[in-house]
Amino acid sequence: MADTKLAPPARYDDLKALFINCTLKRSPEPSHTDTLMDVNRAIMKSQGVSVESVRLVDHQIAFGVQPDMTEQGWDRDDWPKIWKKVEAADILVIGTPLWLGEESSVARVLIERLYAHSGQRQDNGQFVFYGKTGGCVITGNEDGVKHAAMTTHFALSHIGYTIPPQADVGWIGEVGPGLSYGDEDDSGAPAGFDNAFTQRNATIMSWNLLHTARMLKDQGGFPAFGNQNDERLSKQQLGHPFWSPDS
């Protein structure tokens, strides 16, 4: 293999990454998902990326699918301040524990609130999430990493995020009750730390998010043509056989 790959192909210190942990446990209770996200954070920080973290359950997020639910009658909604961080971040990493093989309820609150902004547009007509990239970190003691990743990535992609190759990482032990990621085993070693599959995936995922964010930022965002629903465009310009945005 050529030597060129022994160093990062670019700089990433202008990038911002936001980690939202959707554990059900409030601070300061330790979160296994947080422990695994520490790997992603360390890799990104090693490249000078600005990393910010939010534990969503520590905030009072209203239920609903509007950007600010206080405008819908809720007394309090901490989402708008979290949204500012999402908006500013080039990279979003969603962390979630598994319950009955699925992402947590808090993760679904996050997805619903992100979705609430799918009505908003950038100046170029694209959804506000275009030009961003995302991935997920999943922990449990048993089963469901792929299913929760499917759901999370689909939601991100559906609202405008670009999903890099292999953008998920997880750790689960043998089926049934048992240790969660980072719990000490009989020998005092933290579960999953020596799992090459998990650590390699965490590495690949972190770098692929960096590469994708780099590409998108260098391009000035995701290319803006065909994806803005611009009513001035004819079907000929778009190449559609029979439909145009103004029809």
Add this chain to the structure above:
Amino acid sequence: MADTKLAPPARYDDLKALFINCTLKRSPEPSHTDTLMDVNRAIMKSQGVSVESVRLVDHQIAFGVQPDMTEQGWDRDDWPKIWKKVEAADILVIGTPLWLGEESSVARVLIERLYAHSGQRQDNGQFVFYGKTGGCVITGNEDGVKHAAMTTHFALSHIGYTIPPQADVGWIGEVGPGLSYGDEDDSGAPAGFDNAFTQRNATIMSWNLLHTARMLKDQGGFPAFGNQNDERLSKQQLGHPFWSPDS
């Protein structure tokens, strides 16, 4: 909105797209999924993309998770010749009908056979699917577009494809038995052709695949660092707090 977006930002006539239709119906029986994929094909062809199409059920694909199942005792396996097309294509679009809310069995055969190549590497150490992009086209008369898209996109992403924003399109009618995409309604109009949501998504998806393929091709593939499991790389180089590929 600026005028710059009224024309495509690049040329795409060096790109190759492969459409694999996973309908359960053999040629020449009409396929609703094919009818919807016609929209994606037309858009890509309008930009000079080389488009090839395969109806998988017309071929005898062995069950299994090896690249060539004749080496595992099967008398016949048409997959290796399809694989050559997958390998050559910058863009892969998987089409599938819905049965009980899921992608077809033929779609799962395709995913299993793609997965069979996840043991292969490019010269730079990446999975062979790195540098490619993909999406999906889904039809049914009832329900399941998002679920089937989740599964399909996750599989593609997991083996190395980059998933653009909004890379799925589907059409289903009101819940319950009814017309499928392109079936004539009482007035003789083809179902779904006038559904702005579907036609817009087909347009967005097609363009986002083009943009992503363009970006990746211009970069010489997906950037190769951190994602090749290169044993010469130390944890310091990768930024991992405690793990390296040679551990």
Add this chain to the structure above:
Amino acid sequence: MADTKLAPPARYDDLKALFINCTLKRSPEPSHTDTLMDVNRAIMKSQGVSVESVRLVDHQIAFGVQPDMTEQGWDRDDWPKIWKKVEAADILVIGTPLWLGEESSVARVLIERLYAHSGQRQDNGQFVFYGKTGGCVITGNEDGVKHAAMTTHFALSHIGYTIPPQADVGWIGEVGPGLSYGDEDDSGAPAGFDNAFTQRNATIMSWNLLHTARMLKDQGGFPAFGNQNDERLSKQQLGHPFWSPDS
């Protein structure tokens, strides 16, 4: 067909049914899911079943997987009073809207809190949910009925509920934005009310829940052998080739 089926085969007026609506909207805002659950409620009430309804988002349910989260440091948790209703009910119907093809965050809160009781046992050693039956009601304007039903039924089954045949009902319109169940169309007719598929399924589901609850109640619960993890049972008694609960 024999005439015997023209009347219900039993009485059901000793049964209790609980409907938990997991809409994101608080009372008194109308809920489409509620409108569809009205059909199930009417059928059950026609047989004298005691029907109770809860809109979960009207209550302050803590996040977590313990029966009472005030014991885990939360100031308030309304779940224990809801739990009493779940415990008393022979039939549980979970209603949920669809967001991005999935059940709502509130539905996942419900599932997590139900799961919290999977550590509790009946006197006969079974999980506390054994002997109960359940189903789900799903509304959206677009897609995901089957996927949300899969998740909901699996959760119920996994903790001890018996799932009757065809125990789900849903309504979605043609893919894309549009009316939700019960919204008035241009002619003033409520969407979905004339959908035979939906109304028939609501009928079948309601009756199958009644039949299953009847069977289970008449048996004194779900038969208690092999499912209680009783350490006095040998592998010979259980028929297991090599494992017994005391191993």
Add this chain to the structure above:
Amino acid sequence: MADTKLAPPARYDDLKALFINCTLKRSPEPSHTDTLMDVNRAIMKSQGVSVESVRLVDHQIAFGVQPDMTEQGWDRDDWPKIWKKVEAADILVIGTPLWLGEESSVARVLIERLYAHSGQRQDNGQFVFYGKTGGCVITGNEDGVKHAAMTTHFALSHIGYTIPPQADVGWIGEVGPGLSYGDEDDSGAPAGFDNAFTQRNATIMSWNLLHTARMLKDQGGFPAFGNQNDERLSKQQLGHPFWSPDS
């Protein structure tokens, strides 16, 4: 706990169980899924149940959603002979390996072919699957038991099977490549055989299928009212507020 539960509450030797293994491997290649299904089979046989097994990939099953695809132009279709076994069985157990977190393509072929019979009716108007019960057995080396169980149980339930509590069993090891169920570990012990969670669930599942089949058989099938779409029934008889089968 009362002594009554130390013996089975009934006899089961008039029951028939069919195990369909959806492994991708043809006989005589060993199947991990088969090894786990051996536990269920042993428990059922210990009670005198007639047990039959089919490895679906050993047969030539056509793709399609009709009962006999030779009537749709396929030269050969072994499904009709398998169907006879399904029709005769009180209990159906579907076994599947996991690939990319999902059931196998062969499992989806099975589901599609079962679904093909959802247009058929019993004399009492019910779907032909009413009165039967089913469950699933899932193996892999990594992840996806719950997701595959959701899909499989939903399909069974949707066509008429009753799903008992906890009707799934699976084994997966720690995330990443590794042993599959029954593979010998370094000490020569078969993986998963000593996993109490898996062996207990196999036991519970087997017994719950027996109990449910017993209940249904003793009742002469699933009670036939409200679930047969009988056009002679009025909305008053069914309790529906505004719809009847003849509307």
